[in-house]
Amino acid sequence: MTGIAGRHVVLGVTGGIACYKACTVARRLTEAGALVDVVMTASAAEFIRPVTFEALTGRPVVASLWEPGRALDHVRLGRDPDLIIVAPATARLIARAAQGLADDFLTSLLLARRSPLLLCPAMNDQMYAHPETQANLKKLKSSRVEESKSGVTVLGPATGPLAHGEGEGPGRMVEPEEIVAHAERLLLAGPPFAGKRVLVTAGPTREALDPVRVVTNRSSGRMGYAVARAAWRRGAEVTLISGPGSLEPPFGVEVIRVESTGDLNAAVGKALPKADVLVMAAAPADYRPETTSATKMKRGAGGLRLDLEPTADVLGGTVGKRKRGAVIVGFALESGDPVGLAREKLAAKELDLVVANDATEPGSGPDAPTNRVALVSKDGVERLPLMSKDDVAEHVVDHVGVLLSRRG
């Protein structure tokens, strides 16, 4: 499965108040299995002691060019890692890097760099807006070394509260989760997903009965969100069409919100012609009320009969309208013989892959955090054990990757 375990990351930390967030970045990368070497400037070590990062990463921290036993490590650590992150990046570090100064371990390492660099500025809003800082950032963004993939990505800064009493303008370092997500994408992006457009649908739809009541289902959207996140991490440009729900949108993914199956159908129809991959993980309502009351329906003494009519078949409706060579994935949530029904769906809706799961299976289903699924394709059936929806998504995206590669 695709992850960052075993990948080598250098995390440069400079003397800004956001140093405390760098601890979380180091922690999350280490938890994901990356080997994280932290390099601190002298100012950073005034904010946080190196021992904190040593404890978080389990690896020695460099805080000076002159440490015994580390002669030439500034060259090795510039050349060897898969990725260099500087978070937070102070105005001073940005200025020194833009000038090509090599006056401490971190700037020497940046000059010897052969790896991609992810730079996360953090400073007072006026320092950030200053023309010198802007010119330095512009220069760094255009700097490339040797291989084309070794460019500089500047992430942020965000707009939000700065250090105590220092206003709200752009200058705040982006949150650690966003830094880690971008680091993963820089580490994992490549063929066959890089540059491909992936369209994912997720969540339930709602069909209005009256202004306050809806017909809907239990879908949480987790599965589709996980697929969108996994495809984005591998370098795809991802659009997520999401029904109502409370999940945080994945970083970097364009999110289009929809309410009803009709909305979903229209949004899929619009985005489909450009999609290299369509993953239909949404659970659209199959029926909607024949009529929608413009006013709230009153409670009566007797029962209430609802007349429902079928909604559009969103996935079936894409047949004949797909981009040539597009990989199309459906989900089949059934409560009897899901694999058999998935095979039928594969043929009837001209799909490349159907992810089948049993709605009655414990730990599986639309609102569970886990799923036990079978991947059904022309190649056969791959039954997976019960696992998190994030892990299911990685398997699905692996499979899509194989299909994309075959199509060239």
Ligand SMILES: Cc1cc2nc3c(=O)[nH]c(=O)nc-3n(C[C@H](O)[C@H](O)[C@H](O)COP(=O)(O)O)c2cc1C
């Ligand atoms: C409390 C405090 C907070 C600071 N926060 C920042 C900051 O967020 N961004 C920044 O560019 N400089 C900040 N500075 C100034 C830097 O620490 C100073 O420019 C230092 O020389 C940076 O060195 P370095 O880039 O080598 O780490 C701060 C200074 C202090 C005392």
